[in-house]
Amino acid sequence: MASRFLISCASSLFFLLAVSSAPTNEGKLFDVRSYGAHADGRTNNEFAFTKAWKEACQWSGGRSTVYIPPGIFYLRQVTFTGPCKNPITFLIEGTLMAPRNPNAFKEDQWILFKYVDYLTVTGGGLLDGQGSYSWPLNNCNKNPNCRTMAINIAFAFVKHSKINGLRSINSKMGHLNFFAVEDFNVTGVTVTAPGDSPNTDGIKIGRSKDMHITNVTIGTGDDCIAILDGTSNLVISDVSPGNYASHVQIKDVKYHKIWGTSTSREALKMQCSKSFPCQGIVLSDINLSYSGRDGLVTALCENVGGSVFGKNVPDNCRICDDLLN
Template sequence: MGVHFGVSTFFVFCLLALSANAREFRITARPGSDITGELSKLFKEACQCVDKSTVLIPKGEFKLGEIEMMGPCKAPIIFVLQGTVRADGNVNGKDFWVAFRRITNFRLNGGGIFDGEGNASWRANNCHKTSLTQCKRLPISIRFDYITDGKVRDITSLDAKNFHINVIGAKNLTFEDIRIVAPDESPNTDGIHVGRSDGIKIINTNIKTGDDCISVGDGMKNLLVERVTCGPGHGISIGSLGLYGHEEDVTGVKVVNCTLRNTDNGVRIKTWPSAACSTTASGIHFENIILQNVSNPILIDQEYCPWNRCNKNKPSSIKLVDIKFKNIKGSSGNKDAVKLLCSKGFPCKNVEIGDIDITYNGKDGPATFQCSNVSPKLVGKQCPKACSSPVTKQPGH
């Protein structure tokens, strides 16, 4: 007499996997194959299992097309990339190459490589020269959208066509031991861009790219950037802010114990003049930063207007409040060591500069410290001499 279980074949498969203590969903395609279809199928199956599962891409090189791995899932998921996945060249205005979305209790690790194959596409990326609505969009390599309680560690993003990693809507997501690699001439290849998220950590990460190593968009709350090495690249940036309407406040950004080498900028905050919104960026703290031949080491730029795409006569309406630059040392690639260029419409408030020691050995004169529309509080040593006095000295200095 037959037995009718009243469950789907797939659910039976999950139960059998659990009973055998084997909850691994492994790519079986040969190296060199396109695994897009198989990976999509395996992820959907893993996402429906009622206990923790692992999706594994083994060692070897594989082709991978656009893929979206969407939750919510019934249990935690571990995604292990041991090999290398290579993007195809067919972009067609796509927004992403790989997307992980709406997953709780997510892990991504394995030591593998996401190779965006960006070299052939960078020539088509003219977004840094023209209107953002007119340029040809290239895909972000890896998106993490609405991930809750996640950790991404020990992976490499290589030669992204556009941003390497983009995070939006995440809560309690950590990136650790990440390697990001692209040449310094690759356009718009921000290393890690975060926005509209709460509780993001970027730790012990090495970023070499053609744009900002880390960029912070609107709506970011409680971001920790620690032990990050950046260069080449455009530095670690809050913003740009104010380009779009309906942007949200930025609050609680801490950048500590980081090293920047041969970058176009150091630590900076950038907002657009003639901003499309009026928001606040507050509680931003840069501390214990090492500089090696960094242009514009410390920069607040509230007249950020690349390629003259804005009205500079209208001051930025983004308010900057409670900003600290402390214990920042090293060498500048030009004489503009410190530039605090705040908005004349909304001057910066509660800016503290403490123990700055930045040298410049160029023939065009000593390093300079410029201020506009700000009266910073000065603590400890200032080299170059700060734009404002008096200097207050904390105990122990």
């Protein structure tokens, strides 16, 4: 099992500053309706979306934009592949709706972008994974050989790109997945699923570098952010904390001005390995609240080296200076 560093979310919902995005007027627009897409919530628009993407990706006249207007577009599993001849924007103003039946997916992601550079996914639109029909079938907490459900949207081998202003709800499993991406910004994203939805991680990252995640809202039934091995130079700000680390070296991570609510009394968790203790961890101005009846909010910190500044709630996280080196 891959090592990972988790920022736990568990059924809490954190409302933070969202960054708005405006439609772009530069380059050429490729409207999916021109390729046969229908916003009726029933027609499978996979072919129309794929055709619009291929033409936009191969257009050599400058930046291109694949445009999904307001409306409900039913979409089966789809992959958007590069490389593209110029920077490309995927502008979603409407709602993309996934199949209810998990058997409709042959891969472990619903929407996948791969081998694309200078990609922008924006528009303030909604991705609806319709996961409630799949969650009762998820027994991964008991069965290590459980079937994998589809992640709402994934990026693989994507560079110099960004996603902003997108909303993702009710994923069958995770919401956003990043693998082998470089120089990627995530801003103004909202991710939500019920607190009892299994394995609905907000953001999962592996083998990636030079990423910046900021100003997001995450409330799911599992981890807010899961950081797998091989990830470096990752900056996360304005996202709820609470984390877990095992068998992976965590260094030089700063948590500053983070706030939110927790459904459990233990709102902040930093459990690092004795063999690979966390080093250079900085906590400053943390404010987490707990509304339960069984006591005040607490923190659990094990094998963590670093420093604490400012006012922090909870304030009982033990960070040892002797683990700094």
